[in-house]
Amino acid sequence: MRKGLHTPIRAALLIAVITSAVVGGGFPLIFQSEWKGALLLYLAVVLLTFFVSFLAAYFIVGFLLAKRVAPLFRMLYGRNIGANEILEQLDGEAVYERLERDISAWSSEKTREIDRLKEMERYRKEFLGNVSHELKTPIFNIQGYVLSLLDGALEDPAVNRKYLERTEKSIDRLIGIVEDLEAISKLEAGELKLNLTSFNIVSLIRDSIDALDERARKRSISLRLVNQPVQPVMVYADRKRMSEVLLNLLLNSINYGIDGGQTLISVSEEGNRVVVSINDNGIGIDSKDLPRIFERFYRVDKSRSREQGGTGLGLAIVKHIIEAHGQKIKVSSTPNEGTTFSFTIRLSES
Numbered sequence: 208m209r210k211g212l213h214t215p216i217r218a219a220l221l222i223a224v225i226t227s228a229v230v231g232g233g234f235p236l237i238f239q240s241e242w243k244g245a246l247l248l249y250l251a252v253v254l255l256t257f258f259v260s261f262l263a264a265y266f267i268v269g270f271l272l273a274k275r276v277a278p279l280f281r282m283l284y285g286r287n288i289g290a291n292e293i294l295e296q297l298d299g300e301a302v303y304e305r306l307e308r309d310i311s312a313w314s315s316e317k318t319r320e321i322d323r324l325k326e327m328e329r330y331r332k333e334f335l336g337n338v339s340h341e342l343k344t345p346i347f348n349i350q351g352y353v354l355s356l357l358d359g360a361l362e363d364p365a366v367n368r369k370y371l372e373r374t375e376k377s378i379d380r381l382i383g384i385v386e387d388l389e390a391i392s393k394l395e396a397g398e399l400k401l402n403l404t405s406f407n408i409v410s411l412i413r414d415s416i417d418a419l420d421e422r423a424r425k426r427s428i429s430l431r432l433v434n435q436p437v438q439p440v441m442v443y444a445d446r447k448r449m450s451e452v453l454l455n456l457l458l459n460s461i462n463y464g465i466d467g468g469q470t471l472i473s474v475s476e477e478g479n480r481v482v483v484s485i486n487d488n489g490i491g492i493d494s495k496d497l498p499r500i501f502e503r504f505y506r507v508d509k510s511r512s513r514e515q516g517g518t519g520l521g522l523a524i525v526k527h528i529i530e531a532h533g534q535k536i537k538v539s540s541t542p543n544e545g546t547t548f549s550f551t552i553r554l555s556e557s
């Protein structure tokens with residue numbers, strides 16, 4: 208669109224010139240008149256026609272144009288704009304360039320939005336597929352044991368207790384999946400309300416080690432805090448969520464560790480942050496899987512993960528929690544040597 212091509216003034220000028228030419232052309236007879244004032248009258252009529260038609264055309268064209276453009280303004284700037292304001296804008300020099308630029312920016316933004324919605328839709332379908340797949344296994348297991356019990360195993364003391372225990376294990380697994388799903392959907396919906404307080408991260412690490420002591424001992428894995436700081440290291444974060452992060456990472460170091468292995472936890476201060484590292488000498492993660500392990504339901508070794516009661520959601524939850532605190536988590540790993548997860552927490556100012 209070229210500058211000002213269709214402004215009401217130009218259109219009105221054109222209409223006024225045509226109207227006065229038509230009116231002027233209709234008066235040739237006036238020259239044959241003997242009356243002296245005829246020429247003056249002729250000029251006055253033509254000029255009057257010009258001004259009247261210019262004014263009428265200016266307002267009519269302006270009004271029609273403003274009516275046409277109003278939805279565009281509404282769409283682009285999201286507000287109702289009066290015809291007068293539009294008329295003022297239309298008389299401005301660069302209004303068409305501005306409209307053209309804004310329309311093209313608007314259309315690229317809408318295209319991006321549609322792409323994002325398509326991506327979300329794909330993600331949603333994949334998520335539903337993953338959820339039903341995860342739920343199916345324990346549900347079918349429970350169904351199998353219950354049917355066997357009903358078919359007679361209930362009266363067989365050799366298996367009835369075992370089947371019931373396995374049923375309970377599958378129910379625990381179902382509860383674990385549902386709890387993780389609940390957590391992830393809250394986190395992804397941005398509904399996580401952080402309860403930020405100052406606390407000593409070292410004592411939280413010690414509590415987490417104690418909570419997993421039995422699990423670690425079963426595989427003869429030692430969980431140790433290496434550089435035990437003498438002073439408390441006060442951080443400012445949500446204690447409960449940070450405990451979830453630590454438990455998840457420590458549990459993974461056991462689940463994907465080796466019998467008789469070790470997990471070393473260290474705490475160091477970097478500027479106004481604390482870096483917590485959890486290093487194991489377990490099975491490690493291949494470099495091709497490493498970028499994907501924070502995705503929900505992503506597992507390197509599916510059977511091992513399920514065997515350990517994993518849902519494939521743990522690291523996705525951990526990452527969400529750390530990012531909700533405005534902090535970062537990193538991972539480095541070498542297959543058959545071990546894995547290190549490091550994350551940051553804000554140091555408390557007091």
Ligand code: ADP
Pocket residue numbers: 459460462463464487489490491492500505506507508512513516517518519520521522523546
């Ligand atoms: P899961 O419930 O399967 O443990 P996570 O989200 O916690 O799910 O972890 C995703 C995957 O990353 C795991 O299935 C496992 O393959 C891999 N992984 C996580 N932590 C470790 C670790 N410390 N050592 C080796 N592999 C790990």
